[in-house]
C-alpha cells in the first residue's frame with residue numbers, strides 16, 4: 001500500500017519530490033536514536049516549495065493520512081520520528097533567503113535554511129540571531145521555530161520565538177497562511193505565530209520565517225567560575241543573578257560531565273563544577289559587568305575564576321553532548337527545568353537516581369534559566385542498560401515536577417516526554433491544550449501522538465480513538481520513552 005501512496009504523492013508534487021523507499025533510513029529517527037527510538041515512514045516527501053507543502057497537506061487531509069513534519073532531525077524529543085508511520089514532510093529543499101534588510105534588522109528565510117546559516121548571514125551583516133542550539137549546523141530554522149529552540153544565549157536574548165515577527169504556514173486542511181505583518185508588531189487577533197512557535201509540527205507546517213534580528217554586540221568576553229562543590233556553584237549562581245548584571249550566557253557543567261570533555265577544554269582545567277558566564281556589549285559596559293560579577297563572587301571565600309576565549313569556549317561547549325555520549329556509547333538525557341535556587345537539590349536527586357539504577361549520571365545546562373540536562377550514560381549494547389536508562393529518565397522527569405519545574409525546558413515534548421504531561425498540568429490546562437490542537441487540526445493528522453499526553457480512551461477529541469488505532473497498529477500503545485518502535489503499514 002505504501003507504494004500506492006508514494007505513487008499518488010509523486011503524481012501530486014512530482015516524482016523527484018518523493019524519496020524512494022531505499023532512501024527512507026535517515027528519516028526514520030532524530031537525535032533520540034541514541035535511546036533507540038526509530039519509526040517507519042509510509043512515505044517521505046521533499047516538497048520543492050511552500051505551495052507543494054500545502055498541496056501535500058491538503059491531499060493527506062482529504063485521504064486521512066498522518067503527516068510528520070521534519071527539519072534537520074536534531075530534535076531530542078522524537079518529534080520528527082514517524083513512530084506511527086505516515087508521510088514525513090521534509091522541509092530540506094525550502095532553502096531560499098527571501099529577504100535580507102540589514103538596515104531594518106530583518107530577514108525572511110524559508111523553513112529549510114540551516115540555523116548556523118541564519119546566524120552566519122546575520123553576523124556577516126552586523127546583526128545577531130542569538131538562539132544557538134547545539135545541533136545548529138544541521139537543524140533548520142523551521143525546526144527551531146517548531147521547538148522554540150534556545151541554547152546558551154537564550155538566557156539574555158530569548159528563545160527562537162523572541163526573534164519571530166511572522167510566519168508562513170501550511171494549515172489544515174491545506175492552505176498557506178501568512179501570520180504576522182511586515183511591521184514589527186501586530187496586535188490584531190490572537191497571537192497565532194505565538195501558538196505555532198513551539199508547537200512541534202502538531203498545528204501546522206512552517207514554510208517560511210520572518211525574523212527580527214538584533215544588532216550584534218561589539219564585544220563578548222567569557223569567564224569560567226570554578227566552584228568547590230555543587231552547593232558552592234549554586235551560591236555563585238544566585239549571587240550572579242542577584243548582582244543585577246545581565247550575562248548573555250549563564251551555564252553550568254558538573255564535575256562528571258566536565259571529566260568527559262576535559263582534555264579539549266580551552267582553558268586551564270581544574271577540579272570542581274563550573275559556571276560559564278559570558279557578558280557582551282560595548283567595551284566599557286563589558287568591563288563594568290565583569291567588575292560587578294567579580295564583586296558578586298567575592299564574598300565568603302570566592303570560587304576561582306578565569307577568562308577564556310569566548311569563541312573557543314562555545315566551540316568546546318558544543319561538543320559536550322558528543323563527549324558525554326562517547327563515555328559509554330549512549331545516554332538518556334532529559335532537559336528538565338527547575339527553579340535556579342533548586343539546582344543543587346536537583347543535581348543531588350539526579351545522582352541518587354543514577355546510583356539506584358546503577359548508571360553513571362551527570363548534568364550540565366543553562367543554569368540561569370534553570371535548565372538541567374539530567375543525563376544517564378548507557379551502553380546501548382547492554383541487555384539491561386536501555387531499559388534502566390528509560391526508567392532513570394522517567395525518574396528525572398518526576399524529580400523536575402517535585403522541584404516545582406517542568407519536564408522540558410527547551411527540547412519539547414515530542415514523543416518521549418508525553419507520559420508525565422497530565423501530571424504537570426491541571427485539568428483546565430489540559431482541556432485548553434486539547435482545544436487548541438482541535439482548532440488547528442480537527443482530524444488529528446498533524447504529527448499524531450506528539451506534544452500531548454497519551455489518550456487513555458477515545459473520549460479526548462474526535463480523533464483520539466483513530467490515533468490510538470494507529471499507535472496500536474504500530475505496536476506503540478504501551479510504548480514508553482526509549483523503546484524501539486517498529487511500525488507496520490496501515491493504509
Ligand SMILES: Cc1cc2nc3c(=O)[nH]c(=O)nc-3n(C[C@H](O)[C@H](O)[C@H](O)COP(=O)(O)OP(=O)(O)OC[C@H]3O[C@@H](n4cnc5c(N)ncnc54)[C@H](O)[C@@H]3O)c2cc1C
Nearest residue numbers: 071072073074075079133134140142143146149150201206
Ligand atoms: C547536540 C545537540 C544539542 C542541542 N542543544 C540544544 C539546545 O541547547 N537548545 C535547544 O533548544 N535545543 C537543542 N537541541 C535540540 C534541537 O537541536 C532543536 O530542538 C532544534 O530546534 C530542532 O531543529 P530540527 O530542524 O533539527 O528539527 P527536527 O528534529 O527535524 O524536528 C523537531 C520538531 O519540529 C517539528 N518540525 C520541524 N520542522 C518543522 C516545520 N518546518 N514546520 C513544523 N514543524 C516542524 C518536527 O515535527 C518535530 O516535532 C540540541 C540537539 C542536539 C543534537
